[in-house]
Amino acid sequence: MTNKYIYFVANWKMFGNLKSLNSLNKVISFLKKFKKNKIKLIYCPPATLLKPLSDKIKTTKIKVGAQNCHENENYGANTGQINSSMLKSVGAKYVILGHSENRHLGEDDNLINLKIKNSIKSGLKIIFCIGESYSQRRKKITKKILLHQISRGLRQIKNKKNIIIAYEPIWAIGSGLIPKDTEIFNIIKFIKKKVKGSKVLYGGSVNTKNINVLKKIDNVDGFLVGGASQNSNNFIDIIKKTFN
Ligand code: PGA
Numbered sequence: 001m002t003n004k005y006i007y008f009v010a011n012w013k014m015f016g017n018l019k020s021l022n023s024l025n026k027v028i029s030f031l032k033k034f035k036k037n038k039i040k041l042i043y044c045p046p047a048t049l050l051k052p053l054s055d056k057i058k059t060t061k062i063k064v065g066a067q068n069c070h071e072n073e074n075y076g077a078n079t080g081q082i083n084s085s086m087l088k089s090v091g092a093k094y095v096i097l098g099h100s101e102n103r104h105l106g107e108d109d110n111l112i113n114l115k116i117k118n119s120i121k122s123g124l125k126i127i128f129c130i131g132e133s134y135s136q137r138r139k140k141i142t143k144k145i146l147l148h149q150i151s152r153g154l155r156q157i158k159n160k161k162n163i164i165i166a167y168e169p170i171w172a173i174g175s176g177l178i179p180k181d182t183e184i185f186n187i188i189k190f191i192k193k194k195v196k197g198s199k200v201l202y203g204g205s206v207n208t209k210n211i212n213v214l215k216k217i218d219n220v221d222g223f224l225v226g227g228a229s230q231n232s233n234n235f236i237d238i239i240k241k242t243f244n
Contacts (some may be wrong), residue, residue: 005192007036007222008162008239009127010046010229011067011096021049023232028060030236037243038157040061040222042094042127047082054091065127067095068102071111072116082151095119096224098129098153100170109152117157120243125162128153129203131190142169143190150194164199165209166192166224174227188219207219208237212217215242 024043031041042064045053054064070081087095097119098112116126116134130149132142146167154160158167167187172178189199202214202226214223223242227235 005040006223006242007040007042007199008229008235008242009065009096009166009201009203009222009224010044010235011099011203011224011226012043012049012230013067013101013226014046015230016045016049018049018052020230021052022047024053024056024062025234026232027059030063031061034239039239040226041239044094044096044127047058047087050087050092059171063093064091065096065125066092067096067170069095069115069119070127071114072202073122075087083178084124088122088124092124093150094127096129098116098149100101100129100131100168109149109193111156113155116153116163120157120162125164127164127201129166129168129224130167131150131173131204137169139170142187146187148190150191154195160195160198163195164201164221165195166201166203167191168202168203168224170194174205176207177206178210178214180204181213184214184216185219188190188217189220192219196239206238208234208241211238211241 042063042065044067064089069087070078070083074086097115119126130146132145136145186200191200192198199221200219201222201224206223206225207228
């Protein structure tokens, strides 16, 4: 697992204010000592912190990502919305799309597909989230669900080189539960077979303890970390343990 780039994506969700950015100082100095390892570190703060965060990490290897965007890449009369070109203009290089917390609010595969297409046009890289619910897992239809999300979400997108897939079982998010390592391995294998050449991250309750198991999954390209990324010590610990 150490001879390829490993992604660590911090998804801060609706947490954090200007003061929270001070916690990045630790991560920045940690990174300086951690130069030899191949890591891609992406911070996805709330939209209010995109600009100050990109200013802060300008001279570091950290990249900035947004947590969602409107489907139209042009300006429009859409109160409260932000589009992908606006995100790009404040320093975002990535955008998380298809997160289950937004699917839950009514985003469907077609809308997500449109968001992905237009965000790519704006020059952003995509962290495309897919995952099954607990009842779908119990019905053993996980692969069917994932395939559905992949084929609809990535419809008519020929060049997928700017798309990273994050496998996030809905029931694992924020619950402290994770699938068995062999299950994650098999699902990632399945996703990589369906989307040739794709990088696949695992997300859902990644923490300083279970990372010791997760890091051993051969085909995982990194981790999408929610709760544990809000505390710099924990996040650094997760990164360190991955390479130990
Ligand atoms: P969690 O969130 O690590 O807090 O489970 C992950 C996510 O929702 O991306």
